Amino acid sequence: MKLSFKQLLVLVLVAGLFSCKDQKSDSSESTGALERNLVVDLTDTGIQIQPTMYGIFFEDINFAADGGLYAEMIKNRSFEFTLPKTGWVEPNSDRHSYNNESGILSVIKYSEEGTNHNFARVEVKDDEGYVLINEGFRGMGVKEGAQYDFSVNAAKRSGDIQKIKLQVIDSLDNVLGETVVSPDSDSWKTYESTFTVNKSEMKAKVKITFQGEGEIDLDMISLFPQDTWKGRKKGLRKDLVQLLDDLNPGFLRFPGGCIVEGRTLARRYQWKKTVGDIEDREILVNRWNTEFAHRPTPDYYQSFGLGFFEYFQLSEDMGAEPLPILGCGIACQFNTGELVPMDELDPYVQDALDLIEFANGDTSTAWGQVRADMGHPEPFNMKYIGIGNEQWGPAYIERYKVFEKAIKSEYPEIIIVSGSGPFPEGDYFEYGWEQLKQMNAEIVDEHYYKPPEWFRENADRYDSYDRNGPKVFAGEYAAQTVAIASPENKNNWESALSEAAFMTGLERNAEVVHLTSYAPLMAHADGWQWTPDMIWFNNLESFGTPNYQVQKMYSTNPGTDLLKITEDGDKIIGKDGLYASTVKDSKTNELIIKIVNTSEQNQNLSIQVEGGSITDNVSVLTMGMDDLEAENSFEEPMKISPKEGTASVNGDVLEAEIPSMTFSIYKISM
Structure with missing residues (x-):
């Protein structure tokens, strides 16, 4: 059949239309985007997000105190170092x-x-x-x-x-x-x-x-x-405290860490030596000074200008619960493991009782008066105290029982934090948990430094924990890109994204997990011993790593009540790289959905909201990077940081486009 020019033109145009239609219909397939349907249930679960859920762990490692947070610029100002002319x-x-x-x-x-x-x-x-x-x-x-x-x-x-x-x-x-x-x-x-x-x-x-x-x-x-935090004379470095305050921390755990224990008992942290007049605070060799062959720092000491009073004051400044950790009569078990005999433990226990009096006693008490003489007559209203840092085995349990009995006898309202040792699994961990559970311990501190994939694979870690047992304090955690304490560890996007995925599991298990904190907190660019770290600084500048930005996104959007988010009735824990948790904020009447996509595929989500209604008022924060090795730096401090985005609400359905390798937070008015 012979076609006229007009007929040929019509056929070409029709063919072009079908071609365009096919390209459009295959667009999600060609970009690799997954189409998924999720459900958020606004029905009250009865589980509250604790105000302490996201906090700060401070340890004087990496020159975090002297040379860092404490703004003194003279090293060895009173000639007290072992080699007294040092500096x-x-x-x-x-x-x-x-x-x-x-x-x-x-x-x-x-x-x-x-x-x-x-x-x-x-x-x-x-x-x-x-x-x-x-x-x-x-x-x-x-x-x-x-x-x-x-x-x-x-x-x-x-x-x-x-x-x-x-x-x-x-x-x-x-x-x-x-x-x-x-x-x-x-x-x-x-x-x-x-x-x-x-x-x-x-x-x-x-x-x-x-x-x-x-x-x-x-x-x-x-x-x-002169320009210190809150303008206090001889105070704290302003930019570093601002980074901490911006985290909206629920608590401040101090002063460590392994420095609490000391390599030997003689070199343990003794809080009473860190209060009173600054010139009378006895200096101490920092336990991290020569711990690592790759970064020996023999000039690393603690002047205690940043002492327990200043820690309590900083907690108060930030609206954070103070959480001091005290030694339990065992030196670091990775070093000497030196033990105080049980019949000589009383002074250590008395230190704990006296600390509670220092924090909470009125001015009619001896230690309450010391606090008042330092300029704070009102109590600090401390609620928590930790006994031991990373101790393990029968020696720890035996000593912990003595502390617990003494503290609860005199201060039954104080919540005591115990510890499960330095590892998140194994014999030490299992023994510690077994013993502490039998004792009806209130909170057990867990620590884990693991590869990024461990964090992705363990987002369900707390799903099986006993709801009626001790609560959990995830007191020290960070993804290690190479190995624990390796100088080659990086604060890259893969580590931060993996932590974001893991944190959906912390939030989903808020019934069990009451406190969490990344560690270590800070590192001097020229004085560090341990990597990775949440905040890096030099003598003039500071920046938050991608890990910091993840922590900030969670801690500034904590919510008050846990809700359920599911796909086909199941929790969202890593299927096709997707992780999710959701809360509501009863103060602002907002629904807050946290979505982490660790896959290389974009994911288009239709999130149905049931059990209540939402408005079309939605705000979005998204942080992502195609390069998993990317890091923030002094030159590009905000390279990986949250950006505002958009999403649409159709009736009770949130339509969300989740790019690959991103962490997003959706806030919707209810």
């Missing part, structure tokens, strides 16, 4: 333009007993100007236009030292800011001065010059930025 340099004339033959530095022990053992004696032989340099914590970060407070305790011993000049200098000895104090007493006296820095510098140092001749004694040489 201090007497410059040689062949390296600098000044001649240090004009003086000498000696470290002297106080004759009387006390917690501040040493001071420095400087002898200035001529008026050319004797010089000391302090290197800070891997340098000192100073900011242009910012003000800094210098203070020093001094006593003139002989002769006439007329001036002590402090200068902040860069690597070329350029002066970035300076001030002078004039000592005028032969008795100990504190001299203070404030100055402004004229240029920002990441790795500045402090140069101290003495003018005049004679001998002068020095102690507590200190330099702080």
Whole structure:
């Protein structure tokens, strides 16, 4: 049959229409998107999300306290390190333009007993100007236009030292800011001065010059930025606390971690030595100083300028429950495992009772008065206390029973956190849980550092836990991309996404899991020992890792009541890489759905809401990255972070497009 041109044209157009139709109908198939139908049930489950569900675990590892959160810039300010001149340099004339033959530095022990053992004696032989340099914590970060407070305790011993000049200098000895104090007493006296820095510098140092001749004694040489958290004098580094406060934490667990136990009992953390006047807080070698051959840090000490009072105060600032952890008379079992004999345990138990009095007692009590003298007459209203960190075996259970009996006898309202050891499975874990369950323990602390795939595969970990047994504190967890404590571990997107998937299981089991926290919290870019870590910082900057951003998405959207989300009646735990949990917030009357897609396929979800009604007012936060190896950095601190998105609601159905390798939160008004 011969066709006219007009007929041929019609056939071509029709064929084109069918071709376009076929391409459109196959679009989801060609992009690999899965079509799935989920159901959210608004019926009350009777399970509440605890206000403590998402919190913070702080340990002084990776220079997180001195050199980090605690804003002091002078290292070894009171000459208390084992090598007491650590951090201090007497410059040689062949390296600098000044001649240090004009003086000498000696470290002297106080004759009387006390917690501040040493001071420095400087002898200035001529008026050319004797010089000391302090290197800070891997340098000192100073900011242009910012003000800094210098203070020093001094006593003139002989002769006439007329001036002590402090200068902040860069690597070329350029002066970035300076001030002078004039000592005028032969008795100990504190001299203070404030100055402004004229240029920002990441790795500045402090140069101290003495003018005049004679001998002068020095102690507590200190330099702080004025712009601290809440403007507190000699306080905390503002940007780091802001990152913590932005997490909206339900609790703050402190001070660790393995530093609670110490390598030996003599080097354990003793809270009473961290309160009172700062100059009277006895310094301690940090247990992480030479723990790892790949990152030895022999200059790592604890000044305890950030002590128990400051931890309680920080908890209060952030609206977080304070959760102190105390040693139970066992040194770190990975080190010495040194034990206090049972008949010598009383002082350790008394420390726990006295801590409760310090936190909660009124001013008629001895330790309540100590707190009041530090500026906080009102109680901190502590509700929790932890006994032991990662101890295991019969020795721990035997000692824990003594603590529990004493605490409950005097303070029955205090909730005690116990521990199941350092591993999430195995003999130690099974024994600990068995014993603690028989004792009707209230909360058991579990720790797990595992590969990313473990977190994806164990999102159902708590589904089978006894609903009537002890509650769980997931107190330390983080995905290890290489191996536990490997220096090659990365805070990459795969680790964070896997943790997000696992956390849907924590939330889904809120009946059992009452507290959770990532660990470790912070790391100095030039001073770390352990990776990965949630927050990285240098002397001037800080950023949250993708893991931080995941934690923040959960902790700022916790909800108040657990709801059910299912597919074909089943929980959503990893089928085709999809994980989900959902809560409602009774305060804001919102439905909050958390969806994690760990697969390489996009997934189109139709989420039917039953048992109530929703509006079309929906907000979306989505965080994702095609590159699972991607990380945030100082150069790109928000490379992987939540972005606002859109979704549509048709009647009682939420239509959600879930890209591959993403974590999304949908908030819908009910």
